[in-house]
Amino acid sequence: MIRKGFILSLALMLLLCFSLAASAAAEGFPAGDWAFGSEPGTSILRLNEDGTAVYRDTEYTWEDDGQFLVLKDAEGEDLRLRYRVTEKNKWLYVIMNYTRKEGTTGEDLQGVWNLDGSEGAFFEFSAKNTFLEDGVFSGTYKVDYENNSFTLIYPMLFDDTQCFFTIDGGHMVVEYPWSVVETQTVTEQPGQPEETGSGDSH
Numbered sequence: 001m002i003r004k005g006f007i008l009s010l011a012l013m014l015l016l017c018f019s020l021a022a023s024a025a026a027e028g029f030p031a032g033d034w035a036f037g038s039e040p041g042t043s044i045l046r047l048n049e050d051g052t053a054v055y056r057d058t059e060y061t062w063e064d065d066g067q068f069l070v071l072k073d074a075e076g077e078d079l080r081l082r083y084r085v086t087e088k089n090k091w092l093y094v095i096m097n098y099t100r101k102e103g104t105t106g107e108d109l110q111g112v113w114n115l116d117g118s119e120g121a122f123f124e125f126s127a128k129n130t131f132l133e134d135g136v137f138s139g140t141y142k143v144d145y146e147n148n149s150f151t152l153i154y155p156m157l158f159d160d161t162q163c164f165f166t167i168d169g170g171h172m173v174v175e176y177p178w179s180v181v182e183t184q185t186v187t188e189q190p191g192q193p194e195e196t197g198s199g200d201s202h
Contacts, residue, residue, distance in 0.1 A: 028064040029083045029090065037179035044180070045092065055079070082164065082175050093164065093175035098123065100170040109143055109150060109165070113172055123174075125150075 031047040046054045053062040053071055060071035060079070069092075071079040082093035098113035105111060106125070115121035124132040131141045131152060139154045152161045164175040 028066055029069055029085060033183040034090075034092070034180045035183040037181050040181050040184040043183045055081075084177065090180050091177040092180050093177050096174045096176055098172040098174060100172070108145070108167065109172075 029047070031049050033043050034045045034047070035042050036044055043054075044056065047062055047069070051061050051063075053060045053069075055071055058073065060073055062072070063070045068080040068082050071081065073079070079095075081095070084091045084093075097116040099116055100106075101112035101114050101122070106127070109125050110127055111125060113123045113125075121134050125141060129140050129142065130138065132138045133152070137154060137157070139152060141150050141152050143150045147164075148166060149162055149164045152158075152163065154160070161177060163177070166173050
């Protein structure tokens with residue numbers, strides 16, 4: 001009888017854990033003021049509880065469909081930002097536009113792609129499944145055409161990074177994951193002069 005009671009208690013505990021995990025996953029991306037992990041003092045996205053938002057200094061309304069943050073601007077145009085949330089970390093997929101370098105060829109993803117409006121930023125994907133990023137980072141990659149994604153496998157420094165992409169002729173849109181944290185207040189350092197002016201109100 002005691003053994004049956006123990007098993008029943010254990011089953012109820014496991015059910016509760018699964019329920020809590022499902023509930024946490026269903027919460028989606030929380031409201032708040034968010035910054036890239038590399039620049040924690042600079043707000044990139046503010047999601048307000050009242051359904052308004054600010055992303056890259058532009059005002060929107062927002063909804064969460066469980067996979068994307070759907071931002072709607074004043075003209076009614078939607079901007080869909082993919083995200084990923086785990087118990088410890090959050091990632092926002094930033095939309096980046098690339099153009100195939102003139103004079104280069106390749107099949108699908110293969111070739112050299114320059115980031116629009118950013119000199120020196122590019123991806124080069126070889127037929128041997130190696131890549132070069134911005135002339136600095138390199139590794140291997142694998143493509144999942146069914147899910148329109150590629151995974152960058154860095155030998156050091158970074159975890160494997162899954163990006164989503166679409167190609168239209170010589171243009172490619174990449175959704176690249178950036179780690180985000182709650183925006184931190186930058187405090188004045190001892191010995192530094194006090195700044196003047198209005199500053200950034202984010």
